[in-house]
Amino acid sequence: MSFQPTIPMAGIAGWRFLERTEASQKASFEKGAALTREVEYFTKNIGKVTSAAELVADRRLLKVALGAFGLAGEIDKKAFIRKVLDEGSTEGTALAVKLTEPAYKKLAAAFGFGDAGGSQTAVAGFAKTITDAYKTRAFEAAVGESNENMRLALNFKREIGDLATKENASWYSVIGSRSLSPVVEKAFGLPSDSFGKLNVDRQREILREKCSALFGSSDLSVFTDTAKVSKMIDRFLARAQIEEGPTTSAVRSPALTLLQSRGDNGSSGLFNLLLSRR
Structure with missing residues (x-):
């Protein structure tokens, strides 16, 4: 029987566990x-x-x-x-x-x-x-069998920084990517069912506006900063957990509790943002 990656919980808490254990779990998987x-x-x-x-x-x-x-x-x-x-x-x-x-x-x-x-x-x-x-993609796929959002987060973490360093990096590449676009859309709080139906030029315009509002720049180069990549993943997973989690109370949501307890400006801002939208 092949090794199956372990993710004991959903949301940001599960992501923190996966980040800590990724290297060892991937090594076991590759055997x-x-x-x-x-x-x-x-x-x-x-x-x-x-x-x-x-x-x-x-x-x-x-x-x-x-x-x-x-x-x-x-x-x-x-x-x-x-x-x-x-x-x-x-x-x-x-x-x-x-x-x-x-x-x-x-x-x-x-x-x-x-x-x-x-x-x-x-x-x-x-x-x-x-x-x-x-091997990397196969590991991510195995993670996705347990939690698809974790697979998307792993892929985003790996790919967005590389894309951001390219001279001709474009939001069109994000829009066209089946694995990057879901993360960006959810992290920015965009309704995927209607956003994806917009003209691609309008989609690009909205993504640039959202990125500028959050990071002070509309350029993809902001994602050469690993802290900004982490912030996007946290926002994506927090929103996903709220949408999919068993609880309906914002106070009881593990994602929001973790964000609130971290105490940094980015996470507190996200907590307030998500709470205000419920």
């Missing part, structure tokens, strides 16, 4: 027999693959390749994935560039089949880069 076999097979065979057609023809390789970019659910869309890989990541007409989900472009760029440099599969360190990402 699982199935994961070990998948990583070993990919490492041994990916260097022989020189085209998108060869990759999609091998389901075991494709599983790791897609899983590394959070696209595990696309594994049966072979024709679609082949087109993404074949057309590369640099031309404006390429499918990966046109798609709103940025993971497709990352996938196409990493493998390089459709780009000027050609296949990257035999480059030194390529297999390790992909399998390391796959």
Whole structure:
């Protein structure tokens, strides 16, 4: 039986536990027999693959390749994935560039089949880069089996800082991401059912306004500050716990109790904000 990550409680308290134990839990998870076999097979065979057609023809390789970019659910869309890989990541007409989900472009760029440099599969360190990402995503998926909000928080913590450092970082990348957008929307108190129906330019405008109001800047570069990333995750989890928790009293809510007891300005402000909206 494979190791299953433990999250004893929901909300911010559960997140604090996960943060403290993440390294040890992830190490135990990665010792699982199935994961070990998948990583070993990919490492041994990916260097022989020189085209998108060869990759999609091998389901075991494709599983790791897609899983590394959070696209595990696309594994049966072979024709679609082949087109993404074949057309590369640099031309404006390429499918990966046109798609709103940025993971497709990352996938196409990493493998390089459709780009000027050609296949990257035999480059030194390529297999390790992909399998390391796959193991991280697999751990997050396992966390998500217990608590989907924790998976989203882990993903946000890992991805938003990297996105924020990119020169062409854009809120459009957040809007298009199936894993980043839910965190941002809930952290900013936006109704996902109606917000997602807005024109993307209007969505971007609102996200910039919310970010500026909270952090003093509308630029994604604010998330190079880990304290701001933590604040977003706390807001996301607190709101999620209020929406999903068994209690209806703001005073009894574990999320609000923890936020109130921390005593710092950011958390106290969040407590007051959430309490006033009930």
